[in-house]
Amino acid sequence: MNLHALRLFHVVATAGSVTRASELLNISQPAITAQIKKFEKEQSIALLQPSGRGIELTNAGRQMAMLAKRLFAMEQQIEQFCEECRSGANGHIRIAATYLPAQFLIPAWIAKFKQRYEQVEMTITTTNSGDALKLLLNMEVEVAVYGGRSEEHSDAIRSEQLFQDELWFVVAPGHRYANARVSLHDMMKEPFVMREEGSSTRERLLALCRTYNASMPRIALQFNGLHEAITAVVAGYGANFVSSLVVREYVQRGELCRVFVEGISLQNTIAIWTRRNEPLSAAAANLVQLIRDES
Known part of the structure; x- marks a missing residue:
């Protein structure tokens, strides 16, 4: 015709x-x-x-x-x-994210992005860093957002650091170490409330003890969710070692207090991973630029 x-x-x-x-x-x-x-x-x-x-x-x-x-x-x-x-006003972005950014950063980023690009569909998979890399390398996602210790990765991956947040020891306001300065040795005598084995902050704490030849922490309570672990400490039991992104507002409200452990200052890296030498879709490029602007 x-x-x-x-x-x-x-x-x-x-x-x-x-x-x-x-x-x-x-x-x-x-x-x-x-x-x-x-x-x-x-x-x-x-x-x-x-x-x-x-x-x-x-x-x-x-x-x-x-x-x-x-x-x-x-x-x-x-x-x-x-x-x-x-x-970039239309399309479908697939993202992998580790727990910290997925729970405490991505929701606000996505809300702002959707206000500008309402027609863009988004799928977010929360997983550990190893699986996030696999998803990216297998082309199952376009972007991965990682929070934790800097890790080695394939040359096929491009890593862009957004910012770093601190790792804090925190206790309830009535705890004897609230706002105090103590040694790592003394801190490790306290019962800890932590997430399950394999969580990045728990592994960082264990590595810290090995580095300084300190006693391993006694994990008195273990939860699969970070919120539950924090709530237990707020209620008055034990200590936690956690990202400042997670507990900053608790500390500002006076529900938790920091413990300043002498000689210890650790940070988490918040980074975006993409596939090297491969252009992002217009929608994904818009999202990455928004994340840069917000970080």
């Missing part, structure tokens, strides 16, 4: 005359008429008929005009969709 001729017919039908269509398209009237007549002959259908000094649509022409209107409206939608994809 000759879509160019159908488009000419569509303009004639919408404008109401060949003369008006000629003015709109900047194409001569004889050229328009010839194209439509050729289209009618190819399709064995009459679309226009004389009416006084002008023309009018036949019954088949009126039905064809309705179908052409739908077709070219859909064409406009497709063009708009393509433009939105090019600009």
Whole structure:
């Protein structure tokens, strides 16, 4: 089917005359008429008929005009969709994130992003750092957001550090070490409330003790969720070793207090991982830029 001729017919039908269509398209009237007549002959259908000094649509022409209107409206939608994809206003972003950024950073980032790009779909997988790397290398996600100790990774991965947050020892306000300075040796005598084995902060604490030849911490309570562990300490039991991002507001409200352990200052790296030498989609590039601006 000759879509160019159908488009000419569509303009004639919408404008109401060949003369008006000629003015709109900047194409001569004889050229328009010839194209439509050729289209009618190819399709064995009459679309226009004389009416006084002008023309009018036949019954088949009126039905064809309705179908052409739908077709070219859909064409406009497709063009708009393509433009939105090019600009990043449409698409689907798949993200992997470790627990810390997934729980305490990404929700605010995503809320701001969706306010600007409401049509972009997003899938977020919360996992550990090793699995986040696998998902990225296997092309199952476009972006990974990592929080923890800097790790070695494949040369195929590009790592961009956003910022660093501190790791704090915290206790309830009524604890004898609240806001005090103590040695690591004394701190390790306290019962700890921690997440499950394999959590990044728990591993950092164990590594800290090995580095300074201190006793291993006594994990008196263990939870699979960080919120539950923090709540137990707020309630007055034990100590925790945790990202300042997680407990800063608790400390500001006076629900928790820091313990300043002499000679110890550790930080977490918050970073974005992407595949090296591979361009991001426009939507993912917009998200990464927003995260940079917010960090």
